[in-house]
Every structure is written in structure tokens, then in C-alpha cells.
Amino acid sequence: xxxxxxxxxxxxxxxxxxxxxxxxxxxxxxxxxxxxxxxxxxxxxxxxxxxxxxxxxxxxxxxxxxxxxxxxxxxxxxxxxxxxxxxxxxxxxxxxxxxxxxxxxxxxxxxxxxxxxxxxxxxxxxxxxxxxxxxxxxxxxxxxxxxxxxxxxxxxxxxxx
Amino acid sequence: xxxxxxxxxxxxxxxxxxxxxxxxxxxxxxxxxxxxxxxxxxxxxxxxxxxxxxxxxxxxxxxxxxxxxxxxxxxxxxxxxxxxxxxxxxxxxxxxxxxxxxxxxxxxxxxxxxxxxxxxxxxxxxxxxxxxxxxxxxxxxxxxxxxxxxxxxxxxxxxxxx
Numbered sequence: 001x002x003x004x005x006x007x008x009x010x011x012x013x014x015x016x017x018x019x020x021x022x023x024x025x026x027x028x029x030x031x032x033x034x035x036x037x038x039x040x041x042x043x044x045x046x047x048x049x050x051x052x053x054x055x056x057x058x059x060x061x062x063x064x065x066x067x068x069x070x071x072x073x074x075x076x077x078x079x080x081x082x083x084x085x086x087x088x089x090x091x092x093x094x095x096x097x098x099x100x101x102x103x104x105x106x107x108x109x110x111x112x113x114x115x116x117x118x119x120x121x122x123x124x125x126x127x128x129x130x131x132x133x134x135x136x137x138x139x140x141x142x143x144x145x146x147x148x149x150x151x152x153x154x155x156x157x158x159x160x161x
Numbered sequence: 162x163x164x165x166x167x168x169x170x171x172x173x174x175x176x177x178x179x180x181x182x183x184x185x186x187x188x189x190x191x192x193x194x195x196x197x198x199x200x201x202x203x204x205x206x207x208x209x210x211x212x213x214x215x216x217x218x219x220x221x222x223x224x225x226x227x228x229x230x231x232x233x234x235x236x237x238x239x240x241x242x243x244x245x246x247x248x249x250x251x252x253x254x255x256x257x258x259x260x261x262x263x264x265x266x267x268x269x270x271x272x273x274x275x276x277x278x279x280x281x282x283x284x285x286x287x288x289x290x291x292x293x294x295x296x297x298x299x300x301x302x303x304x305x306x307x308x309x310x311x312x313x314x315x316x317x318x319x320x321x322x323x
Contacts, residue, residue, distance in 0.1 A: 037206035038238070039197075040245045044253055054253035063257050064244025067237045068211030098236045100263035105256075 007092040008135065011124040014086045019119045026061050026113045034065050061109040066143065066152055067101075086121050091135060091160035099136060099157030107151045114146040122155075135160040180252040183290035183315040188280050192294065195246040195276040199234050204270055207238045229267075236264035239274075239298045239307040246276045247296070247311055254316040258291070262309030268300055275299045278311065290317045 024030065028046070035045050043050040044060060051059045109115060123138035136157055143152040204218045216223035217233055224232045240262050247257055268274060275298070282293040291314055298307040 033206070033210040037203060037210040038241045038245055039203065040241075042245070042248060044248075056253070062241075062244060062248060064241045064248075064260065067240040067244060067260075068207070068213070098264040100261070101237075101240065102259070102261040104259050 007089065008124065008126055010089055011086065011121075011135075011137070014089065014121060015123060017086050017121045019121075021116050021118045023114060023116045026065075026109050026111055026115060028059075028111065031059070031061050031065070031111075034068060035062065037068075038062075038064075056108055056110075059111045061111075061113075063105040063109070063152070064103070065109065066103055066105075066154060091137060091158065093133075093135060093160045095161050097159040097161070099159040101157070102155045104153045105151075106153075107145070107149055109145070109151055113151075115143050115151060116145075117141050117143050129161060131161050133161065180254050181250060181315060183283065183285075183292070183317040184319075186280055186283055186292055186315065188282060190280050192246070192250045192278045192280065194278075195242065195249065197242055197274045197276060197298075198272065199238065199268070199270050199274065201232065201270045204232065204234060204238070207235055211235070211237065213237065231269060234268040234270060234274075236262075236307065239264070239268065239276075240309075242274070242276045242298060243278075243296045243307065243309060243311070246278060247294075247313060250278070251313050251315060256314040257311070258314055259312040260296075260309065261311070262296070262307050264306075265308060266300065266304055266306030268298065268306050273301050274306075281310075285317075288320070289314050290320075291315075 031045055035042070040062065042062070044054060044056070045062050046059065048059055051057070119139055119141040121137070122140045125136050127134050127136065136159055139156045139158070141154040141156070142150065143154075145151050201219065208214050208218055213235060217227055217229060218235050219232055221231055240260065243262060244257065244260060247260070251257065277299060278294045278296040280292055280294050284291055291312060294311045294313070296309050296311050297305040300306050
């Protein structure tokens with residue numbers, strides 16, 4: 001569309017920018033709305049008596065809860081998903097594709113934990129694709145619990161063309 | 162009318178399923194698949210649960226305006242399905258370490274989807290017994306619409322987890 005070359009340069013200058021941190025409390029309601037949406041009846045996520053018999057000793061959130069929450073959403077940052085860094089420079093082209101994601105899980109998220117996520121804009125580059133110039137924007141999110149321990153890390157690529 | 166889902170039955174099956182151990186795994190083997198058929202209702206629930214309210218996942222008119230044939234399944238819901246398959250398989254003694262995926266193909270609601278995984282490598286690392294897998298969701302044509310990889314840690318019979 002317009003000024004994409006300028007936008008690429010402008011975006012490159014913003015590499016390293018961090019979005020406002022986002023904080024979530026891992027509570028039963030959050031877990032419930034998530035596992036109902038996935039349709040995952042695993043008792044480890046909801047049944048305290050059962051969870052007590054496991055190595056966790058209490059209910060934990062499914063690690064892949066992070067597939068939903070606290071991950072940057074390119075389409076509209078007004079909603080409950082983590083804000084994108086550099087919101088003042090939206091991707092210049094019309095179409096947005098999820099380019100792929102990666103999650104690493106270090107520690108379980110327990111009931112009552114408060115998780116803070118920080119999303120950083122880590123890279124932007126351009127490639128010539130079948131449909132013309134494609135812009136790749138890469139974001140990295142770190143997740144920390146209330147004890148300051150690193151719980152997980154995610155990286156996310158947006159393809160804009 | 163209420164639809165009764167056989168949740169309690171599934172819970173019971175799951176709880177009594179035997180724990181998988183590192184020694185049970187061989188490279189090339191497929192792990193138990195997970196059958197899904199996401200409905201539009203489920204997409205709305207996911208939108209609410211995740212905060213991703215992008216309209217292509219529940220507003221047909223909007224989706225048509227974007228050049229799609231109708232609403233499409235959230236990529237991250239498919240990633241969560243893969244996570245569910247893995248945590249089902251590894252049981253409570255296993256740990257999910259890493260998950261990656263690419264959203265290569267679109268899936269539409271009210272269509273069967275199978276979530277699958279195949280072991281690519283097993284190795285012991287720092288007293289941990291790791292298994293790497295290829296994972297994916299498959300549409301009725303057999304196309305891998307969400308290919309990815311995963312790393313899990315399994316308990317070993319020679320070194321039982323506490």
C-alpha cells in the first residue's frame with residue numbers, strides 16, 4: 001500500500017521496543033473458560049482432589065493456556081490480548097498472516113499465581129514472496145510469576161503483505 | 162435443549178489410563194491422536210476465553226468481505242488442541258517443554274480435524290528423558306494445516322519420578 005519502504009525503516013528503528021506489561025491471575029474461572037473452549041476435560045486442570053495425587057500437588061493451568069492469553073494479537077489491540085509494541089506503526093500492508101509461534105515452558109502455572117507478560121518487538125525484515133513484498137515482524141514474550149521466576153517464553157511472527 | 166456430553170466417562174478413562182514411560186517410546190511411532198470437530202460456538206467460546214475477537218472467526222459477513230468462504234478456526238485454538246493431545250499422552254508424570262507450530266492452512270468449523278504426533282527423537286539429557294515429536298492438525302483431505310514440533314520430558318522406569 002503506502003510508504004512501505006519508509007515503514008520498514010521506521011520499524012527497524014523500533015526494534016527492542018517493549019509493550020506495556022500485562023498481568024493475569026491464574027484462577028479457576030480463567031482456567032475453566034479456557035479448557036471449556038478447548039474442550040479439554042483433563043482433571044489436572046480442574047479437579048483439586050485428583051491434582052493433589054500428582055507430582056504438582058495442586059491444580060495447575062494447562063501450559064498451552066499461553067496459546068491464548070498474554071500473546072500479542074495483531075488484529076486489534078483494544079481487546080483483552082496483550083498489546084503489541086509499537087502500536088503507532090501498524091503493519092503497512094493489507095493482509096496479516098500468523099507466521100508461526102513457539103512456546104517454551106519452564107515452570108507450571110499454579111492456581112493463585114500472578115503472571116506478568118512482557119512482549120518485545122525483536123525483529124523485522126522483508127522478503128519477496130509470490131504475492132509481492134512480504135514483511136515479517138517478530139515478537140518475543142516472556143512470562144514471569146509473582147516470585148520473579150521465569151515461567152515461559154514465546155515467540156511470534158506476523159507476516160504482512 | 163441441553164446436550165449431555167459424556168464428560169464424566171472421559172474423565173474416568175483418562176484417570177485410569179496408564180502412564181507412558183520413556184522406555185515405551187520408539188522413534189517413528191505415532192502417539193494417540195485426538196479427534197476434534199470445532200463448532201462455531203466453540204470459536205466464540207475461544208474468542209471470549211482468549212480475547213482474540215478478530216471477526217473472521219465468528220462473523221460470516223465480515224469473513225466473506227475479507228475474501229474468505231466463511232469463518233475460519235483460530236490458529237491458536239489448533240495450537241491448544243495440539244497441547245491437549247500432548248498433555249493427554251504424557252500424563253501427569255510427563256512435562257511439556259516446548260511447542261512450535263505454523264498456521265499453514267485454514268480450517269473451517271463443523272468439519273472433522275485430527276490432531277496427530279509422531280516421535281522423531283528420544284534422548285537422555287541432564288538426567289531428563291526427552292522425546293521430540295512432529296505434531297500437526299489434519300483436515301479431512303489429509304492435509305497438515307498446523308504443522309509443528311514438540312519436546313516433552315517423560316518419566317523413566319529406571320529412574321522413577323518422585
